[in-house]
Amino acid sequence: MNLSRSVLGSVFCAFFVVSYFINKYVLSVLKFTYPTLFQGWQTFIGALLLLVSGKLGWIEISSFPRAAALAWLPGSVLFVGNIYAGSRALSRLPIPFFFTLHNASEVISLLILKVTHRERMSWMKLFSVNLLLASAINLPIYDPQFNAGGYIWALAHILCVGAYRVFQKKASHLSDLEQQYINYVFSVLLLAFAAHPTGDLFAALDFPFLMSYQFHSGCCASALLGFFLLLATVKLRSALPLEHCGAWVFLAKVLTSGLSPLVFKIEVNPETLCCILCSLGGEALSVYSEKA
Numbered sequence: 001m002n003l004s005r006s007v008l009g010s011v012f013c014a015f016f017v018v019s020y021f022i023n024k025y026v027l028s029v030l031k032f033t034y035p036t037l038f039q040g041w042q043t044f045i046g047a048l049l050l051l052v053s054g055k056l057g058w059i060e061i062s063s064f065p066r067a068a069a070l071a072w073l074p075g076s077v078l079f080v081g082n083i084y085a086g087s088r089a090l091s092r093l094p095i096p097f098f099f100t101l102h103n104a105s106e107v108i109s110l111l112i113l114k115v116t117h118r119e120r121m122s123w124m125k126l127f128s129v130n131l132l133l134a135s136a137i138n139l140p141i142y143d144p145q146f147n148a149g150g151y152i153w154a155l156a157h158i159l160c161v162g163a164y165r166v167f168q169k170k171a172s173h174l175s176d177l178e179q180q181y182i183n184y185v186f187s188v189l190l191l192a193f194a195a196h197p198t199g200d201l202f203a204a205l206d207f208p209f210l211m212s213y214q215f216h217s218g219c220c221a222s223a224l225l226g227f228f229l230l231l232a233t234v235k236l237r238s239a240l241p242l243e244h245c246g247a248w249v250f251l252a253k254v255l256t257s258g259l260s261p262l263v264f265k266i267e268v269n270p271e272t273l274c275c276i277l278c279s280l281g282g283e284a285l286s287v288y289s290e291k292a
Helices: 002-029 035-055 066-092 096-100 103-119 123-142 148-170 176-196 198-206 213-239 242-263 269-292
Strands: none
Touching: 002 066, 002 213, 002 242, 035 066, 035 103, 035 176, 035 213, 066 148, 066 176, 096 103, 096 123, 096 148, 096 269, 103 123, 103 148, 103 176, 176 213, 213 242, 242 269
C-alpha cells in the first residue's frame, strides 16, 4: 500500500515539474505571451480528452443536471481568472517567485472563510499564514529584477485561486473531474470570444516561432501534460488523506523551484532567497497543521 502511494505521489511530482517547465518554456523562452490562445488551447485539449476518456470508460464522469452546471459557473469564472492571470504572471516571474506569491492564496482562502463562516484556526495555522503573507509582501520589495506587470497579474491570480478554493469547498457536490470538465468547456468558450478583443489572435500571427518545431511540440506537450497532471491530482486526492496530498504538492513545488535554476535563468539575492525559503516553511507548517 505504501509503495503504491509512493509511486502515485512520484508520478504526480513528475507531471507537476515537467508541466511547469514546459509552460514556462513556451511563455518565457519562446515568449508566446497570448494567454487567450495558449490557455484556450490547453483547456480545449483538456475538455476533449476528458470527454473521450469518459466515453471510453477510462474515467468516471457522471451525467449531471444543467442546474448543477449553472450553479458551478461562478467557480468556472474564477478558474478562468486563475489560469489567465497565472499565465501572465508566470511569463514574467521566475518559477520560485511565482510559487512564493501563489502560496499567499492560502491567506485569501482563510480570510474569506473567517469573514463568511467565522472559522477559527490554530496558532500553528495562524503562524504559517503570517509567514506566507510576509514572504509574498517582501518579495517584490527586494526583487532585483522587479516586474510590476508580473506582480499585478500574480495578485489577480492569488485572489482568484483563494476564492476558487473556498467556492470549491463550500458550493458544489460535483466530483473533481465534473468540475474540471465544466471549467474547461466554459474556459474554451470565454477565451475563444476574448481572443479577438484582446488582440491576441492577430498578434499571434506575427509570432516568430509560429511554424517552429519547438513551438508546436511545446504547446502539444503542455496540453497533454496538463491533462495527465489533472488525472494524477484527482487520483492522489482520492487515494490519500488531505494532509498527505498537501505533502506531495509541497514536495512537487520544492522540486520544481529547486530544479528551475538549472533550466531557466534566475537572479536571486539573499533577501529574495529568504522570502522563498520562508514561504516554503510556511507551506510546510500549514500542511503539518492539517495533520495536527
